[in-house]
Amino acid sequence: xxxxxxxxxxxxxxxxxxxxxxxxxxxxxxxxxxxxxxxxxxxxxxxxxxxxxxxxxxxxxxxxxxxxxxxxxxxxxxxxxxxxxxxxxxxxxxxxxxxxxxxxxxxxxxxxxxxxxxxxxxxxxxxxxxxxxxxxxxxxxxxxxxxxxxxxxxxxxxxxxxxxxxxxxxxxxxxxxxxxxxxxxxxxxxxxxxxxxxxxxxxxxxxxxxxxxxxxxxxxxxxxxxxxxxxxxxxxxxxxxxxxxxxxxxxxxxxxxxxxxxxxxxxxxxxxxxxxxxxxxxxxxxxxxxxxxxxxxxxxxxxxxxxxxxxxxxxxxxxxxxxxxxxx
Ligand code: GA4
Numbered sequence: 001x002x003x004x005x006x007x008x009x010x011x012x013x014x015x016x017x018x019x020x021x022x023x024x025x026x027x028x029x030x031x032x033x034x035x036x037x038x039x040x041x042x043x044x045x046x047x048x049x050x051x052x053x054x055x056x057x058x059x060x061x062x063x064x065x066x067x068x069x070x071x072x073x074x075x076x077x078x079x080x081x082x083x084x085x086x087x088x089x090x091x092x093x094x095x096x097x098x099x100x101x102x103x104x105x106x107x108x109x110x111x112x113x114x115x116x117x118x119x120x121x122x123x124x125x126x127x128x129x130x131x132x133x134x135x136x137x138x139x140x141x142x143x144x145x146x147x148x149x150x151x152x153x154x155x156x157x158x159x160x161x162x163x164x165x166x167x168x169x170x171x172x173x174x175x176x177x178x179x180x181x182x183x184x185x186x187x188x189x190x191x192x193x194x195x196x197x198x199x200x201x202x203x204x205x206x207x208x209x210x211x212x213x214x215x216x217x218x219x220x221x222x223x224x225x226x227x228x229x230x231x232x233x234x235x236x237x238x239x240x241x242x243x244x245x246x247x248x249x250x251x252x253x254x255x256x257x258x259x260x261x262x263x264x265x266x267x268x269x270x271x272x273x274x275x276x277x278x279x280x281x282x283x284x285x286x287x288x289x290x291x292x293x294x295x296x297x298x299x300x301x302x303x304x305x306x307x308x309x310x311x312x313x314x315x316x317x318x319x320x321x322x323x324x325x326x327x328x
Pocket of ligand 1: 102103114177179202206276
């Protein structure tokens with residue numbers, strides 16, 4: 001079933017044009033890291049340096065955990081629109097949203113739940129209990145994957161292994177979010193060699209993001225050379241991307257990756273779940289002294305996560321959010 005209404009004309013959704021990505025480059029361009037092998041730390045660091053994105057395998061999360069959430073989430077999205085709003089509140093920014101993203105005019109062909117999941121509880125009043133339980137189980141599992149990746153990144157950077165993980169996982173006042181995105185099949189056709197935008201291009205403001213999707217394609221990433229490549233879906237893997245905060249913590253050694261989603265053209269919905277590992281509002285985001293070479297200058301003026309998040313919420317999705325914080 002299509003859970004969002006079809007606009008009478010394509011012009012009703014701005015940002016409709018999502019140019020086709022370069023399919024030939026896909027497989028080769030996306031690093032894959034087996035998290036269970038001894039060389040994982042340097043492979044993770046290489047991927048974060050070269051692309052800012054990788055596919056993680058052997059992550060230890062049983063398939064059933066994600067599948068349970070997927071089926072509960074699909075049942076939720078199949079409910080009447082008003083029930084979804086009543087159960088989770090209209091996204092401001094947390095809650096249930098349909099077609100609008102943030103509050104500055106961004107739109108996309110999707111509906112979603114955006115939830116705060118810090119300190120182990122999904123803070124949404126009246127989600128159906130089976131969905132809430134599935135979300136809590138999934139969150140615990142994906143948080144472990146994020147934590148493990150942050151340890152590997154720290155090891156790869158040559159800093160204290162617990163340093164990055166402790167900014168996010170179990171952090172007092174931490175800021176972890178989970179977003180469940182449902183992209184129904186899109187009956188519209190964008191003009192020219194374009195798809196319809198599901199979620200417009202952007203970078204994530206947090207330290208790290210960990211995504212899992214069903215087997216419907218749509219996610220694309222922008223490589224360093226400016227080419228967009230599709231990310232072949234793989235429900236058995238997690239996809240990890242570097243956020244703006246990690247870019248700053250590494251003084252630009254790792255780069256937050258631009259990504260976007262094109263709406264499904266076939267009969268299948270795309271369902272993705274993303275864990276965003278943010279830190280406490282008071283946490284200073286500045287290059288880690290241990291990664292800096294002698295005499296190296298910070299590329300950014302100092303800020304806290306709270307300051308950056310407030311600024312981010314005043315921007316449009318595609319804005320270069322780190323711009324105002326860059327020095328020189
Ligand atoms: C992008 C990454 C996450 O999805 C998100 C998004 C947030 C929102 O949907 O409320 C923002 C976007 C994201 C960055 C700029 C602002 C805020 C929408 C938007 C236009 C939850 C986040 O943390 O930042």
